[in-house]
Amino acid sequence: MAHPLTVIENSEPATQTLPHNVEAEAALLGALMIDNRLAEDVQLKLRSEHFFEPLHGRIYDQILRLLDKNMIASPVTLRPLFEADEDMKEVGGPAYLAQLTGSGAAIIGARDFAGQIYDLALLRALVGVGREMVEQALDTSDEVDPKGQIESAEAALYRVAEEGGGEGSVKSFGVATRMAVQMAEKALNSGGGLSGLTTGLETINAKTGGLHNSDLVILAGRPGMGKTALATNIAFNTARRFLQDIEDGIAPEKSAGAGVAFFSLEMSADQLATRILAENSGISSEALRMGKISQHDFRNLARAAAELETLPLYIDDTPGLTIAALRTRARRLKRQKGIGFVVVDYLQLLQGAGKNSNDNRVQEISEISRGLKTLAKELSVPVLALSQLSRAVEQREDKRPQLSDLRESGSIEQDADMVWFVYREEYYVQSREPKRPIEGDDAKVWEDHEKWKLDMERVYGLAECIVAKQRHGATGKVRMKFDAKITKFSDHIDADHLPEMRG
Structure with missing residues (x-):
């Protein structure tokens, strides 16, 4: 499925539309409300900040919260949570939730939609990193530090690659628990004790x-x-x-x-x-x-x-x-x-x-x-x-x-x-070696060295x-x-x- 990138030729970068697909977001949310089990796979990768439309991100968050509490997430259970939401009022109020579930066919392609939303979020994050790099490189008002800029750009790119461009990797407790169980399984498979x-x-x-x-x-x-x-x-x-x-x-x-x-x-x-x-x-x-x-x-x-x-x-x-x-x-x-x-x-x-x-x-x-x-x-x-x-x-x-x-x-x-x-301890005992006895030395010298040898044997x-x-x-x-x-x-x-x- 191709990503619907909007490219406006001969225009300033600021007027370009960032990569997004609001229809795919709406279809995925509808599918999640029809079949809550789909969230098990989707939430492992997809986070609310990956949605282009902020309202969609908030709906997704509330769906996951309800599922974490073992409740059903549907237009009816979500309705009270969005009564006062200003963005929701602009699209016709909480009735919008029921509209999202209008196409049952979306259930079949739910995983594909999730993958596409995630990929488009990565592309938007890349655009953000690119713009910031250009702005920093063109700005010579501060002390010029090209090496520092390269390092921070590389760190930003790494965050995009690892986290999908999110500012932080917020994990639901469900995801964190699964990770803990995987760790315990690893410890068990390695013969116990090694997690x-x-x-x-x-x-x-x-x-x-x-x-x-x-x-x-x-x-x-x-x-x-x-x-x-x-x-x-x-x-x-x-x-x-x-x-x-x-x-x-x-x-x-x-x-x-x-x-x-x-x-x-x-x-x-x-x-x-x-x-x-x-x-x-x-x-x-x-x-x-x-x-x-x-x-x-x-x-x-x-x-x-x-x-x-x-x-x-x-x-x-x-x-x-x-x-x-x-x-x-x-x-x-x-x-x-x-x-x-x-x-x-x-x-x-x-x-x-x-x-x-x-x-x-x-x-x-x-x-x-x-x-x-x-x-x-x-x-x-x-x-x-x-x-x-x-x-x-x-x-x-x-x-x-x-x-x-x-x-x-x-x-x-x-x-x-x-x-x-x-x-x-051997290092310190070795450094304390007393005078080595030679023929004619008194008993104390021999005794001290013998005692030291016994100490060395103990720690060697x-x-x-x-x-x-x-x-x-x-x-x-x-x-x-x-x-x-x-x-x-x-x-x-x-x-x-x-x-x-x-x-």
């Missing part, structure tokens, strides 16, 4: 339910704790799971994995790739960099590289990105590559939009954390952002991080849906992920294993939790 994307670590999945769409997850830790290693592990596991699920015939929207956009503001793409190769080949990244590997190791390396060839993991290592530029790039990756998870390493290396952002760093960090949360909601993907911790940790006896240690801004904690801290290769904040569930601690040689985190199986052996 979001997998982290690849069963213990973290069990604690958090995975990584949820629209969530901002902050992963924080002091230098040397392994923040980047854990983020890289999770990014790789999520991308690999997506590849595996697709091979197994699972639909992309039902996969517990996703394509990943990794914004690495600290390490270069090849450094990150080296880490992932080390993790998968079992060869230390240091040996890889120095070329200290055997032929056998090289074969393992080639095998791992071949397996990772098709991995949907996209690394952007542009330094000094602004939060606006990062959001633009993430939107582009969502559109072009269909990514479903964003990782940012790390938050403090991003820049705000302000010209003198260094004057108020706390305000700038607030803008960045808010921007990351907005990105998560806008793209409907989880965003994992790494963050530094203040030195206050080092001054305490117990070096385990707390929420108050999040550096420079309380807004990070406020904007985050989850806050994870990565902590390795262990790490903790401390879930300090979680909107979806309880906080607590998850134990992990960490292989520093290949920078790999894995699940830690506690001897206390092993099943009993029966004779």
Whole structure:
């Protein structure tokens, strides 16, 4: 069905009629009042702001409201709601509702009408974006900022593509409930416990339910704790799971994995790739960099590289990105590559939009954390952002991080849906090594070093992920294993939790 675009030649753009089809709107409303069941399909996509005629949009809204209350939506039940409506009086009063149901034939094409109304709304939104772009580009009275204009235009176009040009995605409770049930079904199909994307670590999945769409997850830790290693592990596991699920015939929207956009503001793409190769080949990244590997190791390396060839993991290592530029790039990756998870390493290396952002760093960090949360909601993907911790940790006896240690801004904690801290006691115990005893030293020196060795044995290769904040569930601690040689985190199986052996 062709869209009835009205084009008036040789006329000013202001006098052109915007794309619309009021007859299709009237026919759809009539069909909905005759058969209320049609709303089940239609309301998933169509919203009141997609109607060109405002009165039609209000009628559509009231139909959905009545259906949400389990009431029948018909000209009779809708009549009292429009007695005082001025626009309704202009078309003959509430009797107009009965006129809309005049053609029963509209029921057959209801879905087509809904599709056409939605498409025409997109076209009108595109016209709006285009006009705004032209007006801004021609207006040189303000400070000229072409890059900023391009970024805001791209954001506006993305909103049109994702939301049909609406100012906000208002969902009826019915739609929201269906989404919640789909999430529960996904958790059930994945073996229970995983309602979001997998982290690849069963213990973290069990604690958090995975990584949820629209969530901002902050992963924080002091230098040397392994923040980047854990983020890289999770990014790789999520991308690999997506590849595996697709091979197994699972639909992309039902996969517990996703394509990943990794914004690495600290390490270069090849450094990150080296880490992932080390993790998968079992060869230390240091040996890889120095070329200290055997032929056998090289074969393992080639095998791992071949397996990772098709991995949907996209690394952007542009330094000094602004939060606006990062959001633009993430939107582009969502559109072009269909990514479903964003990782940012790390938050403090991003820049705000302000010209003198260094004057108020706390305000700038607030803008960045808010921007990351907005990105998560806008793209409907989880965003994992790494963050530094203040030195206050080092001054305490117990070096385990707390929420108050999040550096420079309380807004990070406020904007985050989850806050994870990565902590390795081994790092601190190792740095406290006393003098190594040599022959002739007194017993105290030998005793101190022996005590330190016992301490090292207790903490060697262990790490903790401390879930300090979680909107979806309880906080607590998850134990992990960490292989520093290949920078790999894995699940830690506690001897206390092993099943009993029966004779």
